[in-house]
Amino acid sequence: MSLVNFTAREITCKIVYYGPGRSGKTTNLQYVYGRVPESRRGRMVSLATQTDRTLFFDFLPLELGSISGFATKFQLYTVPGQSYYNATRKLVLQGADGVVFVADSQARRFDDNLESLQNLQDNLLAQGVDIRQLPVVFQYNKQDLPRDLILTHEEMDDALNFRAVHSFAGDALHGTGVFETLRGISELVLKRLAAGAVAG
Amino acid sequence: MTVTLNPLYRFDTFVVGSANRLAVTAAKAVAESPGTVYNPLFIYARPGLGKTHLLMGLGHAARAIDPNLQVEYLTLDEFVEAFHAAIAAGHGEAYRKRFLDVGLLLVDDVQFLTHRREMQAELLRLTDALQTTNRQIVLTSDRPPGEIEALDERLIRRFAGGLIIDVSAPDYETRVAILRRKAEERRAAFADGVLEAIASLDIDNVRELLGALNRLVAFQAVSDKPIDAEQAKAMIGGAAGTKAGGDAASVRRGDQQPPKVATRPPQALAARPDEFSDFLSEISATVAQQVDAWRTQIGAAILRWEGEGYRTGRLQKLLEQEILPDPAQALRDFECDVQRLRDMEAETAELAADLVGSAAFRDPADLAAAESLLARARQGAVPPAAPSPLWRMNDWVEGPSAKVALEAARTVVREPGSRYNPLVIVGAGGTGKTHLLHAIGHALGGTSSPPVACLSAPEYTGELIEAIDRDAIGIWRSRYRRIAALLLDDVHLIGDTDRTQDELFLLYNVLLESGRQMIFTSAVPLADILGLEPRLRTRLEGGLVVDLSPPDREVRERIVARELEAKIGEADPGLADHMAARPADSVRMLLAHLQRVLNAAEARHVQPTVGLAREVLDGVMPGPPVEATDAGRPRRPPGQRSSGIVAPTAGGARSREKMVWEWPELADRLLEDWR
Numbered sequence: 001m002s003l004v005n006f007t008a009r010e011i012t013c014k015i016v017y018y019g020p021g022r023s024g025k026t027t028n029l030q031y032v033y034g035r036v037p038e039s040r041r042g043r044m045v046s047l048a049t050q051t052d053r054t055l056f057f058d059f060l061p062l063e064l065g066s067i068s069g070f071a072t073k074f075q076l077y078t079v080p081g082q083s084y085y086n087a088t089r090k091l092v093l094q095g096a097d098g099v100v101f102v103a104d105s106q107a108r109r110f111d112d113n114l115e116s117l118q119n120l121q122d123n124l125l126a127q128g129v130d131i132r133q134l135p136v137v138f139q140y141n142k143q144d145l146p147r148d149l150i151l152t153h154e155e156m157d158d159a160l161n162f163r164a165v166h167s168f169a170g171d172a173l174h175g176t177g178v179f180e181t182l183r184g185i186s187e188l189v190l191k192r193l194a195a196g197a198v199a200g
Numbered sequence: 201m202t203v204t205l206n207p208l209y210r211f212d213t214f215v216v217g218s219a220n221r222l223a224v225t226a227a228k229a230v231a232e233s234p235g236t237v238y239n240p241l242f243i244y245a246r247p248g249l250g251k252t253h254l255l256m257g258l259g260h261a262a263r264a265i266d267p268n269l270q271v272e273y274l275t276l277d278e279f280v281e282a283f284h285a286a287i288a289a290g291h292g293e294a295y296r297k298r299f300l301d302v303g304l305l306l307v308d309d310v311q312f313l314t315h316r317r318e319m320q321a322e323l324l325r326l327t328d329a330l331q332t333t334n335r336q337i338v339l340t341s342d343r344p345p346g347e348i349e350a351l352d353e354r355l356i357r358r359f360a361g362g363l364i365i366d367v368s369a370p371d372y373e374t375r376v377a378i379l380r381r382k383a384e385e386r387r388a389a390f391a392d393g394v395l396e397a398i399a400s401l402d403i404d405n406v407r408e409l410l411g412a413l414n415r416l417v418a419f420q421a422v423s424d425k426p427i428d429a430e431q432a433k434a435m436i437g438g439a440a441g442t443k444a445g446g447d448a449a450s451v452r453r454g455d456q457q458p459p460k461v462a463t464r465p466p467q468a469l470a471a472r473p474d475e476f477s478d479f480l481s482e483i484s485a486t487v488a489q490q491v492d493a494w495r496t497q498i499g500a501a502i503l504r505w506e507g508e509g510y511r512t513g514r515l516q517k518l519l520e521q522e523i524l525p526d527p528a529q530a531l532r533d534f535e536c537d538v539q540r541l542r543d544m545e546a547e548t549a550e551l552a553a554d555l556v557g558s559a560a561f562r563d564p565a566d567l568a569a570a571e572s573l574l575a576r577a578r579q580g581a582v583p584p585a586a587p588s589p590l591w592r593m594n595d596w597v598e599g600p601s602a603k604v605a606l607e608a609a610r611t612v613v614r615e616p617g618s619r620y621n622p623l624v625i626v627g628a629g630g631t632g633k634t635h636l637l638h639a640i641g642h643a644l645g646g647t648s649s650p651p652v653a654c655l656s657a658p659e660y661t662g663e664l665i666e667a668i669d670r671d672a673i674g675i676w677r678s679r680y681r682r683i684a685a686l687l688l689d690d691v692h693l694i695g696d697t698d699r700t701q702d703e704l705f706l707l708y709n710v711l712l713e714s715g716r717q718m719i720f721t722s723a724v725p726l727a728d729i730l731g732l733e734p735r736l737r738t739r740l741e742g743g744l745v746v747d748l749s750p751p752d753r754e755v756r757e758r759i760v761a762r763e764l765e766a767k768i769g770e771a772d773p774g775l776a777d778h779m780a781a782r783p784a785d786s787v788r789m790l791l792a793h794l795q796r797v798l799n800a801a802e803a804r805h806v807q808p809t810v811g812l813a814r815e816v817l818d819g820v821m822p823g824p825p826v827e828a829t830d831a832g833r834p835r836r837p838p839g840q841r842s843s844g845i846v847a848p849t850a851g852g853a854r855s856r857e858k859m860v861w862e863w864p865e866l867a868d869r870l871l872e873d874w875r
Contacts, residue, residue: 011487035476037431064480067487179475183482190486 004070011072013189015182016093018120019102020112021081024141027172028102029060029076032182035175036062074186081116090123098135098189100181102170103160105140105150110159117160135188138167139181144174205263205273209256215381217374220250220367227254227338231261234269234304234336238363240327241338242345245367248407251340254367255306258338262304272299273306280312280319296322300329304336311341311348313355320352327358369404378406379413388417393429398436412436418481435477494527495519501531510538511563537564544574551577552678577675584653584663584679587641587687596639597762599755602632605746609636612717613643616685620744622708622718624691626725627748630786633721634689636748640719641687653680654687661693661700668699680707685717691740692722696731705736718743751787756780759787763794764808771808778810782817793817 004011017025026046033044042061064072077096079089093099101120103113121131140156151159153169161167166184170177211231216224223245229237245251259271274282286295299305305326313320330337344366345351345359370378379395398416403409419435420427427435498519502512515534518524545561555577560569593613598606605627611619627633641654655663667676680686686707694700711718722729726737726745751759757780764771779797784790793813800816801808 032476037476040476064483067484070487072483072487175475179479183479186479186483187486190483 009070011067011070011190012075013073013097013186014075014077014095015098015100015185015189016096017076017078017100017102018089018093018116019081019100019141020104020109020116021083023081023102023104023109023113023116024139024170024172025078025081025100025102026058027141028100028139028170028178028181029058029078031172031175031178032062032076033060035179040064076182083115083119086119086123089119090126093120093123094127096134097192098137098185100137100139100185101160102139102141102172103156105142105156105169106145107149107151110151113156113160132163135185135192136163136165137181137184137188138165139170139172139177140167141170141172141177143169144171144176205256205259205271207260209253210260211257213381214250214253214257215370215374215378217370217377219370219374220245220254223254223365223367226363226365227258228261230336230338231258232265234262235330235334239331239334239336240359240362241336242341242359242362242364243338243367244341244344244364246369246405247342248405249367249369250406251342251367252308255308255338255340259304259306262336266303269303270301271304271306272302273308275308276310276312276319279307279323280316283319283322296326296329299326300333300335302330302335305330305338307337307339309341310339311343313351314349317350317352320355324352324355324358327355331358370406370409372399375399375403375409378409382410382413383417386413386417388413388420390416390420390432391426391428394427394432397429397433401433401436403436415477415481418484419477494524497527497531498524501534505534505538509562510541511565513563514565534564537567540564540567541570544570548574548577552675553681555674555678576672577678579672579675582679583651584683585655585659586651587638587644587654589642591635591638591642593639593643596632596636597751597755597758599752599758601749601752601755602636605636605748608744608746609640612719613640616644616717617715621712621715622720622740622743624726624740624743624745625719625721625748626745627721627723628750628785629723630788631748631750632787633723633748637687637689637719637721641685644685644687644717650682650684652685652687653683654689656689657691657693657700660688660704661697664700664703677703677706681710683711683716685719686711687719689721690723691720692724692729692732694732695729698733701733701736705733705739708736708739750785751790753780755787756782756784756790759790760794763791767798768808772810774810775808775813778813 017028019025029044033041040063042063045059058076058078060076062074062076064074066072077092079085079092099120101117103109103117124131124134138156138161140151140153142150143153153167157164157167166188168177168181168184170181172178211224211228214220214224223243226238226241227243230239230241243251243254256273259273262269263271283292283295286292307323310323313323327337339359341348344364345356376396376399379399383390383395394416395413398409398412401412403412415436416427416432498515502515502519505512505515515530518527518530524530541561541564545556545558548558548561549556551574555573558573560566560573563569593609596602596606605625608620608623608625612621612623625633625636638654641652644652663676664673667673688704694704708718720740726732726740729737757776760776760779764776775797779790779794782790782793784793797808797813797816801812804812806812
């Protein structure tokens with residue numbers, strides 16, 4: 001995917017929210033959707049199961065308007081977290097410019113987080129993408145839950161953030177950390193332009 | 201320690217409203233006559249209402265009225281820090297004295313005096329001292345003196361003794377005025393009602409109001425259309441985004457619907473104003489920074505190359521484009537051209553030093569100009585006229601008349617530039633000056649590099665005129681600056697040529713300083729050259745001036761013998777003697793005589809003899825006396841042409857030499873016909 005199209009003068013960023021099931025990926029998108037003026041957002045498409053679990057993916061296109069002469073679009077995707085939807089995850093992951101790994105801060109989801117992160121790494125590798133080369137940020141969601149149920153930001157960093165990338169404490173339901181996370185990943189993605197890695 | 205007054209914080213940039221009118225009036229009064237009206241002046245206001253602006257404005261105004269007034273602005277923290285530093289350094293007294301010289305002391309944020317007993321005592325002492333000497337002190341705080349915790353009662357009384365005045369929050373009109381002024385300063389235009397809408401919001405802090413304006417400016421910059429009042433209000437006032445029913449929790453719980461493609465309803469979320477605008481602003485900045493990184497690169501390159509003196513119009517044009525697909529290549533191209541200019545300039549420096557630094561070597565957009573300049577330099581680099589290889593020292597016939605000159609020439613060849621510099625050879629025409637000059641030139645190296653310049657003064661002048669004509673004087677000069685030696689023939693001909701003499705003078709100095717040999721010849725003594733500048737004459741005379749006399753008999757005989765030997769092999773042994781015995785001022789004349797004899801011999805198919813020489817040169821017929829004609833004139837021998845003008849024989853050799861003996865047939869006939 002061409003991140004910057006000089007000919008069409010477009011910047012398109014595909015950002016995928018990845019993470020274990022029920023970690024809050026869709027909630028992140030819903031919060032963003034709620035904060036974006038109507039004129040700037042496309043239809044948020046969700047394929048949900050009966051229990052409102054993401055079946056296929058969520059897609060939220062954001063039109064940021066003309067920035068420095070470029071029509072700038074963000075496409076936010078979530079993947080279904082459940083392990084049996086791996087084919088879908090691979091599909092959604094294709095051509096991603098950046099990944100937000102939404103981890104569930106609850107201590108009992110510790111293994112799910114690790115498993116999902118491993119799965120992300122595998123799926124990227126299958127597409128020939130080294131996770132170390134891709135902009136990734138972490139969001140440790142549900143930090144609003146009682147302290148005894150969750151791991152702290154530092155503990156989550158210790159557990160997941162081996163490469164010391166940007167990480168954000170989040171409470172997606174109430175919006176804490178949602179835009180910070182989005183901003184973090186967006187900047188990383190856009191900064192890749194400078195290196196010319198994806199300029200087309 | 202002291203902060204410089206912010207130039208933007210002036211009274212004329214301070215929006216006055218009912219809430220701050222009194223404070224501004226008091227401040228202006230103080231600025232007009234510090235130390236007399238309200239001393240101390242104590243201004244308090246909540247943060248963000250313009251205390252610092254007012255304080256600095258007062259400082260500016262006071263300084264504008266009395267440029268000699270010493271104004272000092274500092275925050276209380278700085279005041280404290282400086283005091284502690286001074287005490288630690290044992291300069292406490294000096295610190296106190298320092299403020300006593302200040303005419304107007306402005307102290308910001310004195311609310312931090314809380315619990316600082318020693319500083320309160322210090323400020324009290326300072327206030328008293330300043331008041332006593334009619335010097336002004338103005339203080340600001342975010343609360344009235346009485347509310348500053350643990351403030352010395354005496355200080356409160358001192359402040360109360362001056363004027364304590366507050367600045368309250370701006371009213372609606374003031375807020376509108378502030379927004380308008382700031383929008384104008386930022387050259388931002390908003391739709392009608394937008395600023396009023398913002399002013400109507402419950403923002404009574406000027407700093408926050410300006411923050412709101414900044415956000416509007418940023419948002420409008422990335423919006424397709426101007427924002428209207430409602431949008432602005434929503435954006436700033438916390439009503440941004442669309443709020444609808446349902447919250448995230450309920451979504452999480454789900455509504456037991458079968459799988460479907462659905463547009464999710466927007467969430468009703470806790471009000472967090474401007475999250476999206478903030479996000480957008482930051483993303484805009486990042487995109488601008490990253491996507492337009494090439495502009496930064498080009499901008500940096502422009503600064504760099506301009507700093508190095510190169511023209512950067514070409515790069516500046518690039519900045520006018522919206523997109524530059526390959527900035528790195530553009531910069532490489534530019535650098536490549538700059539390098540080319542440098543190379544050309546370096547080469548030119550070798551050829552024509554005065555062309556170095558020419559503007560043509562500073563514009564990578566116009567390489568052609570530099571190339572043309574280099575071409576000119578190369579053209580000018582053609583070495584000056586070299587000594588003729590025909591004249592060599594070995595051909596020179598040595599005799600007593602030329603002994604000194606020849607010895608000097610040999611010395612010069614042996615030790616160029618050191619013994620006789622310059623060497624000036626003075627001799628009449630035809631004495632062999634030019635021969636000797638070229639011979640020396642040849643012996644000095646001839647056309648080797650660096651070359652020996654050997655030319656006549658008129659040629660030198662001619663070149664100079666041509667160089668002036670081509671505007672290539674610098675190149676011409678450089679050409680001569682590179683030579684190994686200068687051999688200038690007939691220097692007597694540069695009299696009255698001012699510019700040639702100037703140039704020769706310059707060249708002379710350059711060559712002399714660098715120890716390069718110069719040889720001049722002159723047909724007249726230097727003192728007799730008319731129009732020769734004294735500075736040049738004295739310099740020429742400062743070298744070695746040698747005379748080249750007309751060839752003596754011995755020289756003449758050897759020259760004739762050599763010529764006869766070269767041309768006809770064996771000749772009448774008496775001929776050389778006869779020729780040498782004839783008077784001749786110069787070798788040239790001698791050779792001309794000989795040539796005439798040889799021509800006559802060739803015409804008659806006989807060997808040149810003394811008799812023939814006498815006949816040809818002196819008009820004396822050989823053999824028995826010639827029969828007298830009717831007119832009593834000697835009969836012309838058959839085949840001999842004559843002009844009919846017969847010079848007297850005695851002492852008439854010179855005149856006879858001037859006669860034309862050999863007439864072209866046509867001329868001969870015409871002349872005869874005319875007779």
